[in-house]
Amino acid sequence: MAHSRTLIVAEIGVNHNGSLDLAKQLVDAAVAAGADAVKFQTFLSENLVRTDAPKPEYQRQTTVANESQYDMLRRFQLSAEAYRQLHAHCQHRQIGFLSTPFDNESVELLVRDLGVSMLKISSGDVTNAPLLLKAAQSQRKVILSTGMCTLGEVEQALAVLAFGFTQPPGARPSLSEMRRVYSSEAGQRALAERVILLHATSEYPAPFRDVNLRAMDTLAAAFQLPVGLSDHTPGIAVAVAAVARGAVVIEKHLTLDRTMEGPDHRASLEPDEFHTLVQAVRQVEDALGSPAKLPTMGEQKTAELVRRSIVAARLIQTGEVYSEDNLAVKRPGHGLSPMYYWELIGKTAAKTFHKDEMIR
Incomplete structure (x- = not known):
């Protein structure tokens, strides 16, 4: 059975630096690179972070050092109208539109206003039960990133999603009730x-x-769900390896210039690199092919030329006994297989064979 086509997502995130024009350029670059979808991050800064929240170290290194996380996010925040235009631009360019909502209002915008069919939940919100519930209650598919997670935390998040998918909107959530629903047949079926889980x-x-790419396999085994990779490593090797291990989704940041100011540019691919990634993934998909160990049509033709047959090592007279002295094995391979070599030893020739003539 052939490997299914991997969904390759160009993670634009906030690499637009708050510019709608740059965001559209990134969509165009993703299309040119062959990505299946682009993904943004939809948020209202005041709902996401306290005004005095510090920035992680990697953000301090790549943005204004003395700026708060809130002020940085305010600069990168796009309006609802900008997302409408980006969604329309993606439809025009025939590329999928995805986004990660970071608050309930953003879920509403994506689901009700833009009509997206899938939501991506970030690793940072795996423990954000209210947001998980809101996403699940939208009845959209969910891609859940699992960075920083233990298996127990992933299971708790899945329990919230199962509850939201299956219970009426007025149902009162509780940890015990969510665990019950998670363990139910309906809950497991909904999940x-x-x-889709992303390592x-x-x-x-x-x-x-x-x-720890093998942890992707652990997620698949533990939860019996499709898995993929949200890859933040340099280059393309890890993403390609993930496809070979069964990833159904690859998410990788895209930037026009890795030296730009912003939190994620440094961990992104530039357009030519992203195109190389797409080509490599498609080649791996073709190469995965079937699990059956059988010769291909091309190999069958080659086998006749490079495998060997039993031939006469010298002139063999009628009635002469076959021996290691008068038998040899030589190419091509459309005669009697050398696997029968010892079956012939000690038997007599029914006819005369000239040197290099195949033994019939």
Whole structure:
């Protein structure tokens, strides 16, 4: 069975630096690179962060050092109208539009106003039960990133999603009730139909030694859900390896220039690199092919030329006994297989064979 096509998502995030024009340029670059979808981050700064919240170290290194996280996000925040234009631009360019909502209002914008069919939840919100519930109650599919997570935290998040997917809007959530629904047949069925888990390492850029790509396999085994990778490493090697391990989604940041000011540019691919990633993923998908170990049509033709047959090592007279002295194995391989070599030894020739003539 052939490997299904991997969804390749160009994560624009806030690499537009608050500019609608730059955001559209990034969409165009994603289209040219061959991405299946682009993804933004939709938020209202006042709902996301306290005004005095400090920035993580990687953000301090790549943005204004003495600026608060709130002030930085305010600069990168796009309006609802900007998202409407971006959504329309994506439709025009025939590329999928995704976004990560960081608050309930942003869920409403994406679901009711833009009509998206899928929501992405960031690693930072795996423990944000109210947002998870809001996303699930929209009945949209959910891609859940699991950076910084333990398996227990992923399971708790899935329990919230299961509750939201299956219970009426007025149902009162509680930890015990969400666990009950998670364990139910209906809850598991809803998760299987609507959730993809992404392994992630929440460092920007992420060191290769911290990726632990085999944990993606652990997620698939633990929860029996499709898995993928949100990749923050330099280059394309890890993303390509994830596809070979069964990733159904690859998410990778895209920038026009890695040296630009902003929190995520440094951990992003530039357009030519992203195009190389897409090509490599598609090649791996073709190469994965079938799990059956059988010769291909091309190999069958080659086998006749490079495998060998039993031939006469010298003139063999009628009635002569076959021996290691008068038998040899040579190419091509459309005669008697050398696997029958010892079956012939000790038997007599029914006819005369000239040197190099195939033994029939």
